[in-house]
Amino acid sequence: MNETPKTLLTSGEPEPVTVYNSGAPYPLLLVADHAGNTMPRALGRLGIAEAECGRHIAWDIGIAGVGQILADALGATLIQQNYSRLVIDCNRPPGSPASIAEISELTPIPGNVALSEAAKAARAREIFWPYHHRIEAELERRRQSGRPTALIALHSFTPAFRGEVRAWHAALLYNRDPRLARRLFELLKEQQGLIVGDNEPYHVSDKTDFTIPVHGERRGLPHALIEIRQDLIAEESGQQKWAKLLARLLPQAYSEIAAG
Numbered sequence: 001m002n003e004t005p006k007t008l009l010t011s012g013e014p015e016p017v018t019v020y021n022s023g024a025p026y027p028l029l030l031v032a033d034h035a036g037n038t039m040p041r042a043l044g045r046l047g048i049a050e051a052e053c054g055r056h057i058a059w060d061i062g063i064a065g066v067g068q069i070l071a072d073a074l075g076a077t078l079i080q081q082n083y084s085r086l087v088i089d090c091n092r093p094p095g096s097p098a099s100i101a102e103i104s105e106l107t108p109i110p111g112n113v114a115l116s117e118a119a120k121a122a123r124a125r126e127i128f129w130p131y132h133h134r135i136e137a138e139l140e141r142r143r144q145s146g147r148p149t150a151l152i153a154l155h156s157f158t159p160a161f162r163g164e165v166r167a168w169h170a171a172l173l174y175n176r177d178p179r180l181a182r183r184l185f186e187l188l189k190e191q192q193g194l195i196v197g198d199n200e201p202y203h204v205s206d207k208t209d210f211t212i213p214v215h216g217e218r219r220g221l222p223h224a225l226i227e228i229r230q231d232l233i234a235e236e237s238g239q240q241k242w243a244k245l246l247a248r249l250l251p252q253a254y255s256e257i258a259a260g
Contacts (some may be wrong), residue, residue: 008040008122014082017131019138020068026076027147028250031135032067032154033091033211034060036082040127046086046111057104058084060156062233067154069243074250079138081131086112088123090131091153091211095120098208105162135215143219150180150222150254153211156230157201169232170242171197173225175204176217181224183253191245202227222257 009016014036037059039045045053052058064080071078081090086109092099100120102112142149159166170188174181188196204212204225216223226246232238 008042008126010041013041014038015130016081016083016127017134018080018082019134020078020080021071021075022077024071024075024077026074028074028076028150028152028254029135029138029142030067030071030076030078030152030154031211031215032060032063032078032080033131034085034089034155035064035067035080037084038082039084039087043087043111046109048086048107048109048111052107053084053086055107056156056158056230057107058086060085060154061230062235062239063154063156063228065236065239066156066228066233066243066246069239070154070246070250073243073247077138079131079135081127083127088128090128091155091209093207093210094124094128096207099124132210132214135211139215139219139221148258150224150258151212151216152223152250153216153225155225155227156233157227159229159231161201166201166229168195168197168201168227169229170194171200171202171227173199173202173204173212173227174223175206175209175212177223179257180222180253183257184224184226184249187249187253188245197227222254224253 037053067078067080086104088100089098100112100115100123102109139149172181172185185196185198188194206213212223212225228242233242
């Protein structure tokens with residue numbers, strides 16, 4: 001079995017969660033489940049080549065930059081996860097098959113094979129839960145102070161998946177409550193030249209997602225999961241462009257559904 005020391009993260013390693021613009025007053029709370037691709041020193045590179053750690057299988061390329069630029073433009077708080085989704089996926093229910101993937105796309109992840117329950121628990125305890133507890137704490141603080149809040153989950157997707165090219169430039173995902181996602185979808189569709197997915201290439205469900213079902217749906221908060229194609233935001237110029245667009249359209253979408 002692949003074992004993990006009793007303490008997974010050691011002194012000097014990055015914290016699992018970063019809060020950007022903490023305490024910002026804007027009602028939209030931005031979160032990024034797959035913002036980083038850091039690997040704990042104790043796990044090496046999980047048995048994969050270093051080049052694999054920079055690919056989309058390890059993180060949502062470009063989304064940390066978009067999130068931080070957008071947070072500054074709106075005056076909003078961003079909570080982002082810093083460790084690779086290959087260590088533990090912070091948008092998958094713990095214990096689900098996709099939580100600690102043994103194969104990602106077509107790439108085997110040897111360091112995730114035959115893990116003990118203690119090793120799995122250490123990843124959840126030190127990486128997954130600190131991130132979600134921080135989101136929970138922020139939402140609870142806002143609730144207790146009577147502050148209106150909407151949850152915006154930021155993600156990026158690969159331009160091709162298993163050989164199939166994806167034409168969408170962005171997508172809006174949702175499940176039980178489509179209000180905010182659908183309004184933002186409509187506004188993006190009005191932008192010249194944009195191809196926008198409506199619950200594609202993915203969709204939100206209790207089996208495949210954690211952040212929106214737990215922090216958005218259970219709390220009854222307006223919410224949306226935004227996906228942007230990675231080749232459009234791999235560089236800073238693209239991150240600036242998309243953050244500027246979202247900074248213009250998100251407030252409009254939120255104000256309209258809040259008023260309705």
